[in-house]
Amino acid sequence: MMKMMRAQVIESVGKMVLKNVPVPEINDDEVLIKVKMCGICGTDLKIYSGEYAKEYLPFTSGHEFWGVVEEVGENAKGLKVGDRVSADICITCGTCYFCRRGEHLLCEHFTQLGIHTNGAFAEYVKAPWKNCYVIPDEVDDYSAAFIEPMTAVLQSSKVMDCKISTSVVVLGCGLGILHSAMAKLRGAAPVIIVGDSKKRLDLAKKMDVADYYIDITEVQDVVAEVKRITSGVGADYVLEAVGTPATYEQAFKMVRRGGVVEAFGVVGQGKTAAFEPYEFVLGEKKVRGSCAGIGNDWGEVINLLRYKRMDPKPMFSQVVPLEELEDALHELKTNKEIIKMFVCPDITERIYINK
Numbered sequence: 001m002m003k004m005m006r007a008q009v010i011e012s013v014g015k016m017v018l019k020n021v022p023v024p025e026i027n028d029d030e031v032l033i034k035v036k037m038c039g040i041c042g043t044d045l046k047i048y049s050g051e052y053a054k055e056y057l058p059f060t061s062g063h064e065f066w067g068v069v070e071e072v073g074e075n076a077k078g079l080k081v082g083d084r085v086s087a088d089i090c091i092t093c094g095t096c097y098f099c100r101r102g103e104h105l106l107c108e109h110f111t112q113l114g115i116h117t118n119g120a121f122a123e124y125v126k127a128p129w130k131n132c133y134v135i136p137d138e139v140d141d142y143s144a145a146f147i148e149p150m151t152a153v154l155q156s157s158k159v160m161d162c163k164i165s166t167s168v169v170v171l172g173c174g175l176g177i178l179h180s181a182m183a184k185l186r187g188a189a190p191v192i193i194v195g196d197s198k199k200r201l202d203l204a205k206k207m208d209v210a211d212y213y214i215d216i217t218e219v220q221d222v223v224a225e226v227k228r229i230t231s232g233v234g235a236d237y238v239l240e241a242v243g244t245p246a247t248y249e250q251a252f253k254m255v256r257r258g259g260v261v262e263a264f265g266v267v268g269q270g271k272t273a274a275f276e277p278y279e280f281v282l283g284e285k286k287v288r289g290s291c292a293g294i295g296n297d298w299g300e301v302i303n304l305l306r307y308k309r310m311d312p313k314p315m316f317s318q319v320v321p322l323e324e325l326e327d328a329l330h331e332l333k334t335n336k337e338i339i340k341m342f343v344c345p346d347i348t349e350r351i352y353i354n355k
């Protein structure tokens with residue numbers, strides 16, 4: 001008899017239904033994972049509201065997960081039933097122009113597990129065995145839930161490549177908190193984080209991720225404030241983690257001559273931001289972009305968590321049962337007080353953390 005499981009299926013734009021569906025069948029190169037926790041991401045909101053990956057519906061989203069290996073394909077090596085694992089969600093072809101050059105994130109046939117294919121807002125999810133990374137015991141269950149978003153932060157940090165003792169501004173106080181922590185870990189000084197929520201900035205302060213905390217509801221001219229802190233020069237690096245044309249325009253202005261703007265925040269396709277070409281020609285300013293983690297970013301993040309180089313746990317707001325995912329999506333959209341929510345298919349009542 002076919003084994004069934006509960007899964008939240010986005011049937012069409014704005015319509016999510018909790019269904020009984022067959023447990024995914026794995027081939028020799030895949031593993032079946034029993035989902036323990038899956039973070040709710042802005043991308044899930046965008047899929048639900050039809051702003052992203054609409055053409056892939058209906059499917060079950062959820063890409064920020066970890067779980068326990070339930071079944072192992074014949075070819076899988078180094079994995080056994082009962083292992084705690086997280087999976088690199090990127091699926092690339094390996095043979096296109098970009099893949100051949102090692103630029104896998106640009107793969108012409110790029111898909112991501114839980115963004116374009118069935119993901120982890122379900123009791124089980126399957127993944128290629130080569131994409132799985134074992135989570136050591138030293139990494140607790142809550143920290144493990146941050147692995148996927150942290151891989152995006154790590155990749156972005158590698159692309160930005162800030163040097164020791166350089167100034168970094170992080171615009172945005174969501175994932176920006178982790179970007180800020182990563183910049184500090186790399187030896188940037190000063191690190192300046194800019195946000196629009198007192199609660200989030202207070203949390204960032206508590207986590208000690210920066211040297212300066214700028215609240216845009218109190219500081220009128222953020223560009224001037226960054227210039228003031230950097231002795232009139234501007235910042236060596238500015239990382240945009242908000243995703244609006246206006247904040248990109250600020251980033252172009254506050255970066256110093258010869259400095260780097262790291263583009264991380266996703267602005268809707270077709271929207272544009274203005275910059276002065278003069279500043280980029282005579283000022284030799286640069287822009288680099290990066291949006292996701294891939295491959296061994298997973299291994300490296302797990303290593304950072306294992307040795308406590310970063311501790312994302314204070315950002316954990318609450319865990320919700322699978323049944324309440326749709327409500328949670330609405331709450332995330334409207335309630336700025338919530339930093340990060342996770343779904344756990346095993347629970348029947350919400351668990352509140354770091355209230």
Ligand SMILES: [Zn+2]
Nearest residue numbers: 041042043064
């Ligand atoms: Zn995400």
Ligand SMILES: [Zn+2]
Nearest residue numbers: 093096099107
């Ligand atoms: Zn490819």
